[in-house]
Amino acid sequence: xxxxxxxxxxxxxxxxxxxxxxxxxxxxxxxxxxxxxxxxxxxxxxxxxxxxxxxxxxxxxxxxxxxxxxxxxxxxxxxxxxxxxxxxxxxxxxxxxxxxxxxxxxxxxxxxxxxxxxxxxxxxxxxxxxxxxxxxxxxxxxxxxxxxxxxxxxxxxxxxxxxxxxxxxxxxxxxxxxxxxxxxxxxxxxxxxxxxxxxxxxxxxxxxxxxxxxxxxxxxxxxx
Amino acid sequence: xxxxxxxxxxxxxxxxxxxxxxxxxxxxxxxxxxxxxxxxxxxxxxxxxxxxxxxxxxxxxxxxxxxxxxxxxxxxxxxxxxxxxxxxxxxxxxxxxxxxxxxxxxxxxxxxxxxxxxxxxxxxxxxxxxxxxxxxxxxxxxxxxxxxxxxxxxxxxxxxxxxxxxxxxxxxxxxxxxxxxxxxxxxxxxxxxxxxxxxxxxxxxxxxxxxxxxxxxxxxxxxxxxxxxxxxxxxxxxxxxxxxxxxxxxxxxxxxxxxxxxxxxxxxxxxxxxxxxxxxxxxxxxxxxxxxxxxxxxxxxxxxxxxxxxxxxxxxxxxxxxxxxxxxxxxxxxxxxxxxxxxxxxxxxxxxxxx
Numbered sequence: 001x002x003x004x005x006x007x008x009x010x011x012x013x014x015x016x017x018x019x020x021x022x023x024x025x026x027x028x029x030x031x032x033x034x035x036x037x038x039x040x041x042x043x044x045x046x047x048x049x050x051x052x053x054x055x056x057x058x059x060x061x062x063x064x065x066x067x068x069x070x071x072x073x074x075x076x077x078x079x080x081x082x083x084x085x086x087x088x089x090x091x092x093x094x095x096x097x098x099x100x101x102x103x104x105x106x107x108x109x110x111x112x113x114x115x116x117x118x119x120x121x122x123x124x125x126x127x128x129x130x131x132x133x134x135x136x137x138x139x140x141x142x143x144x145x146x147x148x149x150x151x152x153x154x155x156x157x158x159x160x161x162x163x164x165x166x167x168x169x170x171x172x173x174x175x176x177x178x179x180x181x182x183x184x185x186x187x188x189x190x191x192x193x194x195x196x197x198x199x200x201x202x203x204x205x206x207x208x209x210x211x212x213x214x215x216x217x218x219x220x221x222x223x224x
Numbered sequence: 225x226x227x228x229x230x231x232x233x234x235x236x237x238x239x240x241x242x243x244x245x246x247x248x249x250x251x252x253x254x255x256x257x258x259x260x261x262x263x264x265x266x267x268x269x270x271x272x273x274x275x276x277x278x279x280x281x282x283x284x285x286x287x288x289x290x291x292x293x294x295x296x297x298x299x300x301x302x303x304x305x306x307x308x309x310x311x312x313x314x315x316x317x318x319x320x321x322x323x324x325x326x327x328x329x330x331x332x333x334x335x336x337x338x339x340x341x342x343x344x345x346x347x348x349x350x351x352x353x354x355x356x357x358x359x360x361x362x363x364x365x366x367x368x369x370x371x372x373x374x375x376x377x378x379x380x381x382x383x384x385x386x387x388x389x390x391x392x393x394x395x396x397x398x399x400x401x402x403x404x405x406x407x408x409x410x411x412x413x414x415x416x417x418x419x420x421x422x423x424x425x426x427x428x429x430x431x432x433x434x435x436x437x438x439x440x441x442x443x444x445x446x447x448x449x450x451x452x453x454x455x456x457x458x459x460x461x462x463x464x465x466x467x468x469x470x471x472x473x474x475x476x477x478x479x480x481x482x483x484x485x486x487x488x489x490x491x492x493x494x495x496x497x498x499x500x501x502x503x504x505x506x507x508x509x510x511x512x513x514x515x516x517x518x519x520x521x522x523x524x525x526x527x528x529x530x531x532x533x534x535x536x537x538x539x540x541x542x543x544x545x546x547x548x549x550x551x552x553x554x555x556x557x558x559x560x561x562x563x564x565x566x567x568x569x570x571x572x573x574x575x576x577x578x579x
Contacts, residue, residue, distance in 0.1 A: 119309045122270055125296035126303035127323030127371060134297075137322075141313040 005198060007174045008182035015090070015178060016158040019097040020105075023154045024147070026098065027105035032135070034106065035113035050103045057100065061167025064096050068168075088170045093178070096168040097158045104153040112146020113139065149213065156209045160202070225250075225280050225375075225407055229266040229273040238262050238273070238431040246281045248423035249401055249408040251439070253415075253451070259431040260411045264377050267409060268303055269296040280375045280407065300327070302368030304378045308360035310352035310367070317348040320367050327371035335370065341403065342366040342396055358389040362396055369400075376408040382417060397421055415455035419443070419498045420579040427451050444548035446528040446539050453531045457500035458550055459579070464493045472517070475576075479546015483517045484576050496579045501530075501537055503575040504551035508561055510570040518573035522549060524565050527558065538563055540571055 034046055052060055068086040069075045075085050086092035116139060124134035140147070162180040169176030171185065179198060186195035225244040231237070238259045244250050252260040265271040267278055269285065272293060278286040285294045310319050324332060339345045342362040352360060361381055368376060381397075382390045394417075401408075401421055412418050418425060418439070425442050427435040435448050442448065444458045464487060465476035473487040475495060482497070489495060510519055522540035525548065530537045536558045540549045549571055553563070563569070 119305065119307075120311060122268075122296070123303070123305065123309040123311070124322075125270070126268060126301060126377075127367065128297050128326035129322075130297050133326070138311060142311075144313075 002194070004173050004177075005182060005194060008177050008179050008198075009201075011090075011174065011177065012159055012179040015093055015097060016155045019094055019101060019158045020151055020155045022094070022098055023101060023105040024151060027102060027109055027150065027154075030102075031106045031109035032113055032139075034110045049106050052100050053103050057161065057163025058167060060100060061096065061164040064092075064099065064164070064168050068092065068095070087168055088172065088176060090169075090175060093165055093169040093176055096164045097161060100161055100164045101154050101157045104157045105150040108146045108149040108153060109143065112143035112149075115146075116142045152209055152213055156206060160206070226277060227263065227267060227279075228275075228277040229263060230275060231262065231266070231271065231273045236431055238266075240428070240431075240433045242426060242433055242436060244407070244409075244426070244436070245424055246407050247405065249410050249421050250424040250426060251418040251422035252409060252411045252426050252428055253418050253422075254413065254428035256413060258428045260413075260428045261379055262431075263428065264379050264409055264411050267375070268301060268377055269294060269299050283374065300371070300374045302365075302371055302373035302376045304361070304364050304368050304376070304381045306380045307384050308352070308357075308364040310355075310360055310363060312352055314352075315348070316344065316350050316352065316355070316363050319352065319363060320348075320370055323367055323371040329370060329372055332370075334372070338366045338370055341399055356389065357385050358393045361385065361393055365396070365400070369404075374406055376404065376406060378408065378410045380411050380413070382414070383412075394420060415452050415457075416498075419457075419459050420496065440547060444539065444550060446526050446537055446550075454502070455500065456531075456537065456550055456552065457498055457503070458548060459496060459498050460547055462495050462497060464489050464491050464495060466491070477546065479520065479522075479542025479544050482520075482573065482576055484578060487578070498577040498579055499549060499573055500575070500577070501550035501552040503573060504540075504549060505572045505574065506538065506551055506553055506557070506561060506563065507570045507572060511572075514572070516572045516574060518576065520546075520549075520571045520573065522546075522569055522571045524563055524567045524569055526565055527563055536563075540569065542571070 030049065034042060065087055066072050067074050070079070070085065078085055086095055120138050120142060121134050124138045129137060160180065162184070165176070165178055166181055169178070171177050171181050177185070179202065183195050183198045186192070186198070225246055227240065227242045227244065230239045236259070240263055252263055254260045262271060266273050266276060275288045276286050277288065278284070284292060285299050286292060311322065314322065324330065324335070342365060344359065344362050344366060347355060347359055347363065352363070355363065365381070382393060385393065398420065410421060422439045425437065425439045426433050427448060429451070435442055435445070440459055440461070460477055462475035462477040462480065462482065465474040465481055467473050467486060471486050472483045473485070475482045475484060475497065487495070510521065521543040523543070525539040525541050528537050530552050532552070534555050535552055536555055538551045538553060540551060542549060551571060
């Protein structure tokens with residue numbers, strides 16, 4: 001493997017780790033709200049969160065480019081604040097990945113929170129635990145399998161994305177050139193040997209992740 | 225305790241205004257779907273009745289007229305659900321400590337005594353999922369009480385247990401009843417549990433409180449027997465008076481005595497017994513040529529139609545200012561004996577259930 005391939009691997013790991021952490025931070029309140037709300041907005045919000053599941057990544061990437069680009073409202077707002085615009089930067093990749101992988105984190109968390117039900121939280125309240133206290137001392141530990149699934153899916157899905165990162169990040173080695181884009185690069189240049197190394201590595205990685213996910217789920221290893 | 229809750233759900237309205245004793249066990253009794261659990265949830269602050277008012281022993285927890293509503297976690301109460309809602313990720317000990325710590329009882333005052341009372345000393349290091357249903361409920365009760373609540377709320381704590389487990393846990397509840405000096409609201413649809421545990425009873429039906437009063441008097445009311453149907457009957461408090469040589473124990477009370485199979489309780493012990501209306505028959509004279517041991521002189525107070533077709537319920541006052549008794553007899557016998565209020569009769573008690 002040459003150094004640019006290693007750089008792509010490193011960039012991918014860095015991106016996926018950062019995105020997973022941020023997704024757990026962003027996704028937890030969203031899924032908690034979705035699991036507990038009786039609001040009429042539950043349906044629409046759930047649908048918006050799930051959109052990346054069904055939309056072609058290029059559509060997502062296109063709109064992200066539009067919104068964050070020089071004529072987009074967020075792009076212009078960032079210009080006004082003297083911030084660097086996001087397209088074709090690492091930060092842009094992070095934002096795009098968060099949007100793209102959000103449903104993979106929100107849905108397992110929402111399922112886990114819904115499976116807990118109201119009862120343990122009511123019991124916690126009757127034992128003088130404030131809502132925040134009950135959330136961290138009861139809901140989070142009980143939803144642990146959901147958190148593990150969400151983190152694994154969020155990480156793996158971010159590693160595996162292609163269309164969105166290509167549209168939003170482009171193909172700048174060491175900056176926005178992630179693994180999947182690098183493979184595309186190799187194939188386009190006819191370098192099948194290098195492509196094999198990376199592609200085969202991805203197959204192994206994804207297999208191990210899914211093995212962990214399904215094997216762990218079966219044994220109930222994460223239930224505590 | 226004052227509780228005023230009015231809640232509208234689609235197809236169901238809860239509307240109760242209760243004044244309850246600040247001591248002893250108050251049973252909220254009624255069929256499922258009657259709203260008794262909703263009353264409990266309102267008292268716990270898990271439901272918020274608009275315009276509601278709730279006060280326990282002088283502490284107001286909800287007074288919407290003043291905009292006051294304490295959320296559940298700020299109310300000094302203990303709550304026991306139908307299924308023990310122990311936290312599965314914590315050991316029994318950690319479960320017990322969960323509420324203790326948060327209620328400012330980190331030092332664990334009363335911990336050992338409570339463990340002893342509920343018989344859970346051997347379970348402390350176990351995981352909740354490795355406990356039997358009865359053990360889980362005992363831990364849940366101990367967990368609630370270790371927060372030193374000022375009100376204990378129990379929502380059908382025995383309903384999820386089979387008959388054997390129920391028998392295993394009832395003595396603990398009775399011990400509790402004797403020890404506790406806080407009011408208990410106990411939701412149940414089991415006449416048996418109510419007869420054993422309650423001091424006061426509120427009948428709830430269709431979201432309304434149809435009666436509220438001391439258990440002994442309320443159970444003897446003729447106008448409420450429809451609620452208990454086949455289980456209509458009274459509860460008596462008696463004292464163990466003598467253990468007789470032929471293997472019977474004498475229970476004393478005004479209007480008594482009653483003889484029952486030998487009991488292990490010492491002389492002077494207080495016992496509660498239940499006499500079902502269907503186990504009482506009437507005679508105009510005190511027959512001695514019968515195998516029935518318990519024949520008590522009484523006066524007919526009132527007569528009403530029973531739930532069972534072809535039967536009548538007779539309310540009796542035992543002589544010597546004794547308690548009320550209910551007898552269920554056939555319409556045919558009522559006519560044959562011409563049972564009318566004011567008449568003196570002999571109540572033949574075929575069975576006494578000791579509780």
